[in-house]
Amino acid sequence: MKKLNLRLIRLIKKSYGQAIAVITVIAIGLLVYTAMKMAALNLENTLNEYYDLTNFADIYVQVVKIPGNEVKDLENKYGITNAQGRVVSDVPLKVEDEEEKVTIRIISIPNNDERINNIYLIEGDGIKNKNKDVLVVEQFAKARNIAIGDTLSVQMNGKLYNLNVAGIVSSPEYIYLMENEQTLIPMPGKFGVVFVADELARQSFGFGSSYNEIVIKVKDENEIDKIEDKLEKVLKKYGVKRIIVRDNQLSNRMISEEINQLKNMAKVVPVIFLGVAALIIAVMISRMVKKDRVPIGVMKALGYKNIDIVLHYIKYSLVIGILGAIIGTNLGMLLAGAMTKMYLQYFNIPILKINYYYRYIMSAILLASIFCITAGLWGGKRVLKILPAESMRPEAPRSGKRILIERIKIIWSNLSFSWKMVMRNIFRNKKRFMFILVGISLSFAMLFLTFYQFNTALFMFENHYGDFQRMDYNINFSKPMNQRVIKDLKHLVNIDSIEPKVEFPFEIKNGWKSKVVNIIGIKRDTIFYKFENLNDEIINLPDEGIVLSENLAKFLDVSKGDTITINSFIPHRDDIHIIIKDVIKQSLGINAYMDIDQMQFKLLDKELITGAYIDSNDAVKKKLSNLKNLTSIQSLQDLQNIFKQFLSLTISSISILVIFSGILGFAVVYNSTIMGISERRLELSSLRVMGFSRKEIFWMIVKENLIMTIFGIIVGIPIGLSFVKGVEKAFSNELYTLRGDISFSIFLFSILLTVFFVVAAQLFTLKKIYKLDFMEALKSRIS
Numbered sequence: 001m002k003k004l005n006l007r008l009i010r011l012i013k014k015s016y017g018q019a020i021a022v023i024t025v026i027a028i029g030l031l032v033y034t035a036m037k038m039a040a041l042n043l044e045n046t047l048n049e050y051y052d053l054t055n056f057a058d059i060y061v062q063v064v065k066i067p068g069n070e071v072k073d074l075e076n077k078y079g080i081t082n083a084q085g086r087v088v089s090d091v092p093l094k095v096e097d098e099e100e101k102v103t104i105r106i107i108s109i110p111n112n113d114e115r116i117n118n119i120y121l122i123e124g125d126g127i128k129n130k131n132k133d134v135l136v137v138e139q140f141a142k143a144r145n146i147a148i149g150d151t152l153s154v155q156m157n158g159k160l161y162n163l164n165v166a167g168i169v170s171s172p173e174y175i176y177l178m179e180n181e182q183t184l185i186p187m188p189g190k191f192g193v194v195f196v197a198d199e200l201a202r203q204s205f206g207f208g209s210s211y212n213e214i215v216i217k218v219k220d221e222n223e224i225d226k227i228e229d230k231l232e233k234v235l236k237k238y239g240v241k242r243i244i245v246r247d248n249q250l251s252n253r254m255i256s257e258e259i260n261q262l263k264n265m266a267k268v269v270p271v272i273f274l275g276v277a278a279l280i281i282a283v284m285i286s287r288m289v290k291k292d293r294v295p296i297g298v299m300k301a302l303g304y305k306n307i308d309i310v311l312h313y314i315k316y317s318l319v320i321g322i323l324g325a326i327i328g329t330n331l332g333m334l335l336a337g338a339m340t341k342m343y344l345q346y347f348n349i350p351i352l353k354i355n356y357y358y359r360y361i362m363s364a365i366l367l368a369s370i371f372c373i374t375a376g377l378w379g380g381k382r383v384l385k386i387l388p389a390e391s392m393r394p395e396a397p398r399s400g401k402r403i404l405i406e407r408i409k410i411i412w413s414n415l416s417f418s419w420k421m422v423m424r425n426i427f428r429n430k431k432r433f434m435f436i437l438v439g440i441s442l443s444f445a446m447l448f449l450t451f452y453q454f455n456t457a458l459f460m461f462e463n464h465y466g467d468f469q470r471m472d473y474n475i476n477f478s479k480p481m482n483q484r485v486i487k488d489l490k491h492l493v494n495i496d497s498i499e500p501k502v503e504f505p506f507e508i509k510n511g512w513k514s515k516v517v518n519i520i521g522i523k524r525d526t527i528f529y530k531f532e533n534l535n536d537e538i539i540n541l542p543d544e545g546i547v548l549s550e551n552l553a554k555f556l557d558v559s560k561g562d563t564i565t566i567n568s569f570i571p572h573r574d575d576i577h578i579i580i581k582d583v584i585k586q587s588l589g590i591n592a593y594m595d596i597d598q599m600q601f602k603l604l605d606k607e608l609i610t611g612a613y614i615d616s617n618d619a620v621k622k623k624l625s626n627l628k629n630l631t632s633i634q635s636l637q638d639l640q641n642i643f644k645q646f647l648s649l650t651i652s653s654i655s656i657l658v659i660f661s662g663i664l665g666f667a668v669v670y671n672s673t674i675m676g677i678s679e680r681r682l683e684l685s686s687l688r689v690m691g692f693s694r695k696e697i698f699w700m701i702v703k704e705n706l707i708m709t710i711f712g713i714i715v716g717i718p719i720g721l722s723f724v725k726g727v728e729k730a731f732s733n734e735l736y737t738l739r740g741d742i743s744f745s746i747f748l749f750s751i752l753l754t755v756f757f758v759v760a761a762q763l764f765t766l767k768k769i770y771k772l773d774f775m776e777a778l779k780s781r782i783s
Contacts, residue, residue, distance in 0.1 A: 004312045011288070011316055018674050019320055021667040022280050026324025027331065028660050029273025030364045034332025036266035037360045039339035040259050046353040047255060053351070054118045054172040058224060058246045059216040061231055064239030068209045074216070078230045079223045084110050085211030087201035089478065090631040094153035094160070098622040101633040103179065104154065105193045108201035116215040117173050119195055120350050124148045124167030130197035133166035139177045139348050140192025141168045152194065156204040158628035169195065170350045176254040177348065179632070181589045187642050240569035242505040242516050255347050257733055264730055272446070274368065276439055276664055277324070278375035280671050281317045283435050285379025287675045289313065293386060301388040309383045314376035321372030325365040418696070422703045432672060433708060439668025440712025440754065441719050446661035447750040448720030449727065454654045456740030460587040461643045465636050468586065471528040471613035473620050474634040481629060483607040494618040499523050500609040502599050507567035508592060510556040517552060519566070519592045521599030528613040531584045531593070545581035547593040551737050553583045568603060576602055588736050662757040669705055669761035676701065677768055698769050702762050709758045713751055720750070
């Protein structure tokens with residue numbers, strides 16, 4: 001073995017504590033990179049294979065009613081390869097607790113074998129008795145303990161049906177089981193999907209040979225937008241309610257967003273950790289070179305070239321980088337499989353495809369090598385300046401000068417001797433100060449971002465289901481009804497407040513940009529919504545015009561005062577042009593809002609409503625559960641309870657991020673302190689001679705690091721805020737807008753944890769101070 005390689009091993013052994021800290025930082029960065037990249041790819045491949053297996057639809061068309069033969073006529077036209085009609089309707093499920101409202105979506109299954117959105121049978125034999133057998137989606141079955149052979153009492157079109165559970169299934173369009181865009185959090189115990197025979201659905205809902213939804217497969221996915229436009233015109237006479245393309249299908253959008261977020265996280269987090277690790281290595285090697293002046297001079301005198309010695313130190317950084325990469329990628333591979341399985345608990349995909357992509361391991365090692373080689377080069381460049389003859393003499397001390405605080409007599413004169421030393425050491429060693437500043441500021445910024453994300457989750461749901469929406473119950477009818485039904489509801493339930501609503505899908509256009517969304521019509525002075533515009537002003541709905549949610553306005557690229565077009569799917573209704581009166585904040589969902597009278601007049605029919613909002617302490621669900629034309633009763637309290645369950649999962653992921661962020665700060669402070677102690681052996685030994693105890697010396701170093709921590713936190717605040725803005729921009733989408741309240745508690749917890757990890761790093765260096773041989777340090781000025 002070459003002598004330099006032997007020396008390399010001794011270097012690593014001598015600085016094993018610092019090396020372990022840096023290896024840990026690199027390992028965490030590459031663990032996140034490998035785990036998230038592989039989990040995203042596993043999830044994506046599993047999803048695509050499942051979609052191919054089940055023939056997932058490209059387009060969904062919701063209509064009022066269309067004959068079956070007209071559906072068949074769509075095939076082999078406009079680029080459509082297959083079109084199938086089905087009946088879809090939300091109905092109440094009879095349960096033991098009369099106060100509990102459970103909604104199930106009945107979906108008919110075509111009789112042919114080449115089904116679009118083919119269901120995946122998990123348990124049972126499938127439908128044998130077409131008049132009675134049903135298939136239940138797995139998430140709902142698990143949540144309500146439904147088993148094969150159980151009976152479901154379902155009210156369809158006012159008549160009670162006792163249906164037999166013949167199978168438990170998975171569906172490609174309900175991988176993420178959500179009722180609509182407004183809920184976002186799955187409620188598998190409150191909402192489920194049940195598949196029935198085609199004949200049973202058409203007979204029960206009175207459709208005869210007709211359907212109210214079409215699912216379509218196309219020849220060329222790139223032509224979907226053109227096909228959508230054509231279908232809108234061709235099917236308008238059948239009362240098109242909504243056309244949903246594959247990319248906008250709710251379940252598919254949610255899982256696609258999750259995959260994209262994983263990919264984005266895999267790009268950002270590793271760079272931060274590897275960047276900090278490279279900075280630590282560069283400073284470590286720079287200090288090593290300074291400390292090794294004599295050995296380097298001797299090596300040069302013996303004939304070693306500059307390149308040999310520089311490579312010697314680069315090898316040191318490369319060994320650390322490769323060790324960190326090996327540990328990180330192996331742990332990342334294990335975590336990738338676990339993450340994929342975890343995601344499949346929330347996204348119901350019955351097939352699992354876990355692969356290990358070795359190209360990501362190689363790219364992780366390459367990434368670590370690039371960062372570490374760069375750090376080694378930067379840290380080892382001082383080798384070039386060392387001359388053999390000069391290296392035999394100690395390096396000339398730098399000339400000292402007064403620091404700024406010394407000029408402020410009133411402060412300086414009141415500082416003790418130890419505090420004066422602390423201040424001088426901080427502000428005279430600018431590189432060390434900047435090193436700690438960068439590490440602490442990034443650690444604080446990541447902690448700040450972590451707590452902000454938790455706070456944002458709380459804020460989004462508490463704001464939406466409590467501040468923005470203020471009703472106790474949101475009632476939806478199965479079909480539009482006359483406004484007189486409000487009086488009937490008042491007789492059935494003891495109501496504190498009630499308001500009618502209209503909620504109907506329309507296509508909103510601005511030039512070539514368009515979006516199908518639910519426009520909600522309510523009283524302009526409603527008590528059930530609190531509208532706040534982008535200037536933080538509370539507003540009422542205007543008599544004329546429309547109000548858009550912020551994410552819808554961004555998607556359409558419009559603002560207050562612009563004119564948009566509303567395209568109605570209702571037959572014999574013309575498109576209208578309307579002015580945007582304001583843009584409001586809305587955390588969840590994507591909507592437009594109008595005064596109910598204006599909406600009825602311009603878009604629907606006078607006195608026509610689709611539901612109601614209620615405030616009541618009465619047993620609303622129990623008393624209204626048997627109403628014929630009632631689809632669902634959404635309780636804000638139920639949504640809040642579901643969110644509390646979701647929150648416990650968020651806390652566990654936040655805890656992991658806190659630990660990772662803390663390790664970043666720990667590694668910087670630990671390495672900086674160890675290097676500082678090594679460099680200042682003579683100075684610290686002199687303090688011992690002057691009567692300072694080891695404990696006093698330790699506390700002096702603690703004071704230095706805490707002051708630098710304070711500066712790091714101050715610098716970290718704007719960095720943390722920029723991280724927050726970046727995350728808000730990157731992860732906000734049409735379904736939700738990331739916006740949280742940056743409260744005092746976020747700052748407090750971030751500061752406390754930053755200080756905690758700094759103090760922990762200091763405690764790990766205490767042993768080093770107590771083991772320091774002060775007498776040996778005083779024997780020679782070169783140490």
